Amino acid sequence: MPILVVGSVAYDSVRTPFGERERVLGGSATYFSVAASYFTPVRLVGVVGNDFSPQDRQTLLDRGVDLQGLQEVAGKTFHWKGEYGYDLNSAKTLETHLNVFAGFRPQLPGAWKRSEFVFLANIDPDLQREVLGQIHRPQLTACDTMNYWIEGKRESLLETLSHVDILLINDAEARQLSGEGNLVRAAAKIHSFGPKTVVVKRGEYGALMFRASSVFAAPAFPLEQPIDPTGAGDSFAGGFVGCLARTRDLSEDGLRQAIVCGSVMASFNVEDFSLDRLRRLTEGEIRGRYRDFAALTRFSEVPVHREV
């Protein structure tokens, strides 16, 4: 089952304690697409400038990503520049140039209007709804957002959320969106905004999935040498929604399996800069790390207690 994703395709300049890269391929839709492509076909809606290189386009095509919805317009591709400290947990943004993204109006190719799985990456909530409005009764809609929209476009964001099944969000943003310091209460509040499933991403601490009457906790994979966390959240989303589109299993069990697939793809992504690790994965590596996650978390379900 193909997934339609709308989001940014970007050039990133990134510095971490382990190196730096100038104007390498990035963007939320890019990371999402490449991660999801290991599970299901992907349709990418976005915009690039005429500086977008044939090699970078080829990186996406090599993963079978359908680029019919990727507009190329005169001007420069979206550019982000940022750096990370030793804990790699939060980025410091140094520069953001929207460039061609500033005038972006998403247009879906006709056949894509019946996409059943939709991911609205972290863009203006007005644009998220503009995409959603063009799609005929999707089976599953998931979205991401960030502090910038929570602060600056709260009403529009709440309108988007009322149409969405799953929100993926980081812990600080979940607190900010809900006005609740405690994550259990934050998730309950966000449920009341619309999304029945709230996935809280906590970086190196893993992810929590909150639904009406269940919580699922997945750790992050303990890596000896993470290099660059850029795109980890979007890679997570790609593995998560990709798995759901592949299995079409939206039960609690299916969602949990998808969370682990998301964690697997995020863990690979941080092992190198840009898409360098994600684009050259093998099926065997993905299955192997999924099994490593199982080994990491497995324990006897039989409680122990003192004999009375």
Add this chain to the structure above:
Amino acid sequence: MPILVVGSVAYDSVRTPFGERERVLGGSATYFSVAASYFTPVRLVGVVGNDFSPQDRQTLLDRGVDLQGLQEVAGKTFHWKGEYGYDLNSAKTLETHLNVFAGFRPQLPGAWKRSEFVFLANIDPDLQREVLGQIHRPQLTACDTMNYWIEGKRESLLETLSHVDILLINDAEARQLSGEGNLVRAAAKIHSFGPKTVVVKRGEYGALMFRASSVFAAPAFPLEQPIDPTGAGDSFAGGFVGCLARTRDLSEDGLRQAIVCGSVMASFNVEDFSLDRLRRLTEGEIRGRYRDFAALTRFSEVPVHREV
């Protein structure tokens, strides 16, 4: 199998955003003992002043804790005063009065010198070794420590660690002790100091257990209303070592089950001030929350991938 624990018995004055308490029962050995008492008999080695109240002594006796090794001397009981902000993740110490603890020399009752399970709570590493030296070939020795000893008594601490099977330590302290920013490498370094098992406590993010060729990740239980984290680490240790002494299963599976027991006891402890929640638990509640942990973390072990 009884556990011998040496550590502090204290009066704590605590303020959290959810209330405050003046001079309530606390101390590492106290939290450890009450938590462990739900799994196995406990022998407490420590010291209190002649201000220690009969009711507080009774709290320990009610849980069957053997107080033959609890010295009572002229003077005041150890006193700690601290407060927590909204995230409850780190305490700010306002006052520490060692009082009678300053002159503490642990003396083990004769019969206790053949204790097979030993927990050295967070005290001066010289004292930790003084206790260990009095015990004849224990089967399992676990210990805790803190930044104060890592900075101020590093050589003595390393000497203690060379005699210990399991170190329980928080994440910041693991980094400080090892000089490694990454936890995987930090744990490997600490293994080289002696402890074959390193348990890294991460507060609301759960715990990681590192052994030579395995890692286990346990989440913390997502609570809607944590009240006071004081003693959470010692309650964790009590559930952990208590479970091991109960099952005598020191295999990987046994250690993982014990980590979950530790997480269960820590999760109860933070639900109220002092020992107020821990002392009135039922076997049913403990077994119930253990099952809740299983439900929180369970997922299909079968990987998903895209058909080729």
